[in-house]
Structure formats: C-alpha cells, structure tokens
Amino acid sequence: MPTIPLHTSPAQAAVTNPTNPLPQLLQTPSGLAILEIQGSINLPAASPSSPTISIGRLVFPDHTAGGSPENKSWMKRVHLYVGQHQRLTGEVKKLPNPVAVIRKRDSGEATAEVVGLEIAEIVYYKVIFSSRPEPVGT
Template structure:
C-alpha cells in the first residue's frame, strides 16, 4: 500500500491585500466555499475566444460588513443569479463535518522523493440551493 505524506499549508502572506467578497464566516485564504445545487444548470457552450463561462453571481442581501459576528441571520438568504434571467435562493449551512481540500505539495525538490500532499483549505460552510429557479427581469 503506497503512503503519501500529508502536511499543513504554511501561512500564505505575499504582501498583497486581497478583497474577499464573501462574508467573514465563509472566507478562507483561497476564497473557497462549497456550493450545493440540487439540480442542473443549463449553460451555453464555451466559445473559442472565451473558454470560461460565467455561471452567475452570488449575492448576500442581508449581509452587512459592520454587523455583529454573532448575528448569523444573513445566512438565511443567499441569491445565485444565473445569467440575466434566473435567480436561485438558498442559505448558508454549517457542514456536519469539515471538508479538507488537499493539493500536491510544491516542494521544488526532485520527484524521485515521491509525491507529498498539503492541506490547502478547510471548508466549514456550504451554500445550498434546493429550490427551483425564479425568473427575474433585466
């Protein structure tokens, strides 16, 4: 049975200040969050000039940056706008068990020593969308 060493990720401080648009409870150093969509999203095909497709945007309508950290009422409503004509409404839920995101460790050393993994993030929350999309006007 092969064994692969697992390490914690060193603190990533590169001197750059990044603005993370997620509310504080959802922020991770990499800006990761889990989205759970119960259904499928129909997306247009990617074009050769633009290989990435914009799925939409997340909006936390009840979130205020100056709010009390104990006030979690903003977690009850999250909108995911898909394209210009659909909106999914969901909520933020704490995961029963945190999920670790791991990646191959970049040690800069020879591959002969074997692969090593590091924990890139630990995700504690998910944004869940369980209702049908609502039509919205432009």
C-alpha cells in the same frame, strides 16, 4: 500499498480583505467555498477566446459590511443569479463534518516523484440551493 505523507500548509494570515464581497464567515485564504445545487445548470459552450464561463453571481441581501460577527441572520437567505432571467434562493449551512481540501505538495523540482500532500483549506460551511429557480425580470 503506497504511502503518501500529509502535511499542513504554512500558517496563513487571517482573512481581512475588504474587497472580498463574501461575508467574513465564507472568506477563506484560498477563496474556496462549496456550492450545492439540487439539479443542473445549462451553460453555453466555452469559446476558445474565453475558456471560463460566467455562471452567475452570488448575492447576500441581508449581509451588512462591518456587521457583528456574531450576527448570523444573513445566512438564512442567499441568491444565485443565473444569467439574466433566473434566480435561485438558498442558505448558508454549517457542514456536519468539515471538509479538507488537499493538494500535491510542490517539491520545486520537475520530477514525477510524489513528495506528499498538504491541506490547502478546511471548509466549514456550504451554500445550498434546494429550491427551483424563480424567473427574474430585467
């Protein structure tokens, strides 16, 4: 059975990015967050000129910039706008067990040898959307 060493990533500076629209609780150095959607999203096919597809936008209506970090009332309502005509309502939940995101450790050489893995991020919260989409007028 092969054994692969697991390392922690180098210390990362605290997240203080004023241009990040996510509330501080969801800001992570690598920008990772977990979205849980109960169902599926019908997306258009990606075009060769633009391989990325915009799913929608996240809005935290009760979050105020510069608010008290202890105030978690904004976690009760989050909107995910899908396209121009649908809105999902959800909330931010703390995970019962944190999830570690790992990646291959870069050896700096062009070899196929596995050097090891490193923990890129530990995620403590998820944004969950469990209700049916609501129609939104334009």
